[in-house]
Amino acid sequence: MDKIRNFCIIAHIDHGKSTLADRLLEYTQTIGSREMMNQVLDDMDLEREKGITIKSHAIQMQYVYNGDTYTINLIDTPGHVDFSYEVSRALAACEGALLLVDAAQGIQAQTISNLYLAIDNDLEIIPVINKIDMDGAMIPEVKDQIIELIGCKEEDILLASGKSGIGIEEIMHAIINRIPAPKGELEAPLQALIFDSVFNSFRGVIAYYRVVNGKLRTGDKIKFAATKAEYFADEIGVLKLGLNPTKEVGAGNVGYVVTGIKNAKDIKVGDTITLSSQPTTTPIKGFSEVKPMVFAGIFPVVTEDFEELRDCMEKLQLNDASLTFELETSQALGFGFRCGFLGLLHMEIIQERLEREFNQTVITTVPNVSFHAVTTRDEHIIVNNPSQMPETTKLAEIEEPFIRAQIITSPDYIGNIMTLCLGKRGMLINQTYLTQSRVELTFELPLTEIVFDFYDKLKSQTRGYASFDYTPIDYRPSDIVKMDILLNGDKVDALSALIHRSRAQDFGRRLCEKLKELLPRQQFQIAVQAAVGAKVIARETISALRKDVTAKCYGGDISRKRKLLEKQKEGKKRMRQIGNVEVPQEAFLAVLKLD
Template structure:
């Protein structure tokens, strides 16, 4: 029997908080991979943010050895996947590195949109799927309904499923047996030229980039010269090994195996997720399918809390970028906020994680402006430009056409909330209703096409509010479509504040502008003079709100007396206020720059 016949490469597909990391903890315990004294909760989650939020951001692979009922010892490589929609490309590459997947569904929550989407991703990669119903020990576990949903949505029956609990360890031996008997061994030719898939990469400050790779054909040994297919760059391998989940060096990695490669690579950009590694001396002619450049979908301005920390912020972002190839940034200058950066993110969770990591790991307080999507603007002179910053949006007179990114949106919800959700998405969020499918007892899948910009602000909160927390969503970018959008500029004390400008659909310009100026009125403190806040679009003012001046009682010293004396004092005060307003500078607090994200709050209260 060939060594490769005893290898099983699997991934675990699950929605956030369905118990994936806990299940892996039990597998590590059951197979004796981690010593009891070293075992801790969420063993594979290494970041504090992952542990606190209970989410996986950076996938960690691990190799376990399992002695099966047939007496043979199998090598099982578990390639963990992030559960959030922002990281769906990374999920697709992790799945491409496997032959099988465990579909994990929480018996108390049922099938959710993310699981549904990732299962179809697994089916597209021709993976063998093992359905597991998790958390069966919970008092509110509804096993029958969960199985009915699996049957309706994906076609599994009650007999196909394994019933498990990541907490108590129930069902773990059955899962391990199913992995070795149901999932095929990897194919691949050890004598063919090297062909390996990069499914992840991380930066180590002492050794450079550590590539996480699945060897498809051939083998790689220390001293080999390797070549990246997409860039053509060549490197010499200094170390190869396996994950236990600690890095353990080995002599060689051959076809079918999963492991890491270190080759003195200085930058994560040189080891792109999804790229093919081949031999420099004997390269393959065609790469593995599915590689694409990761492009940021959401941009926001990032500024230091105090201008003197600009250099520290730049160094911190550069260090984060070493570990996160999806992050992109370039310097920008704002009259209101000083020097900072325009940073590109995969989505809102990615943005939140980056901000939190900057504050925790580098102890830097930073201001993030409201995020916006990338608009493609076709100008009258024939050029097409990508607009990542609303302040750089061209004048209406120069624009031929504007296109904005659209997504296909899947929402799984109890059927009683269907009408309210369709109404909310089609009327408030410019969505186009496509179809509805049954998803088990009393649940449906709603499908929409909607602009990405509309699902960035307060969408998730409203979705949960309308469905009382029961609906779940998943979206996928489907490309750009023409759209009638307009830039709204905010003026504070008749001065343009570029960091507060935003782009909105023409049908909403008045309502959003009015809400923003009202919100800013609450967020900007009173000054000694009256401050007008105006919203301007298409060359005209479309909304205005005034912050009243702080009054100083100049009449306090007049006890009775002549009215003309009082009039004189008030006139003098009025002149002083007028002069002050002309030279006075308005202090805008940091919270005001997030006004756009807060405009939905008042309606919910």
């Protein structure tokens, strides 16, 4: 075991984690030149297109140092704030972390929050300054920032470049010398922490785990501590670029197990694997519980596809444990799911993956956050979607979630950020200068306000120079109302939204204008209204398509024309009573894109 090292790479988005991982794999000759390509661990098309890592990937390398062969397990992690749950899982399987900082950009918000996650897990931290061969590299300044942040010595900081391969050897030596070997007992009962799982249509669920104590052999009968399910380990092995079968995986190592599980519910990420014959009494403490931030409804376009969509969601949940969902029905859209996401990017990625990997076209409703409502009878209700909101007469108070946002930027953009955050009902808590050219602003903001487009606006107002990270703090009383959209007096429940009273009128007006553009005209007049309770706060009218019924009257008495027009008016009235308005899918998407 003293020849095993487990580490992960943590950094802010776009600081070069995946590129550095490529160089390490090349240097240790884990991957031949034929299989080598950029971002080799990012195996989803989406990850390559967007240039981001969405999933943590584990891979094992062999490295000879001073005549001894070391087994090194690397777990590459995502950098975006929406995937921080993936990072917490990767950290639980490691003893050390490379903290990567871009030499041109310095320390950013996600760097700090990932660093705190690593410190909470007692990991050994190796600071690395990446991209040192770039023109805008500020090596001395970034060194000072790192020393101030983690209190290390200057000689502990490694300089490297993932693109040109500078400093890779020093990093490998530091991993072996500085990161402690895993602790654990080979003879103890088996304890292995599941940190990831994938669904393979031929082999069922494949679980990735880190063995803490004991060892797992092919053919052992294993038991999952949380679900109590028992299976035989048909194949076990370690993770190279593909799956590499071995006879046993011992304490301290990272591996996979194929059991032929077809039911996605039998296996949970964060669960403990143990042996049926000699079970462990204490399951391993897993990672933090996942807290969804944003909720939205996902519905199949054709109602008959509901069961198929449920299967796809369960398979996707295996691969992405931070997705949570429960059943929901809507008058406008039929059966579907209420899903919890970690953020808007996460929601977009899930939607894309459902379409690409499972051929499911879905409609997504307006995203919102969860509120706490207290009724006049002192009942406490969690409101995850507008239809769960109690009626105004029965509502005593409603609380909305607040977050603490850390924004790191250059002093030139402080004004823009202040305007943006105060406009979103935020409060400035703290302002500290990290260096002369970097300032950290701390705000308390309602989560509702940042769900839609806060991140995009922040990037555009600071020319991309601000970095953003947030943590939930608490729930606070607020004046939240339910805004309904009515088409000819009928509510469209999928377009309802929970919104702050001060925002309702403006939002309602813009939404009505947008729907006027998008709804197809009918033979009858359509009134598009936004209402809070019984009070209509905005209205647009879509005029009817009219046939010119008086065209055949040339000359003659006016009463003849009037009679025809009256007859047409009656027909339109009757049509309006029985006619229903189809809401196209673009209308649901337009709500998300209201700026």
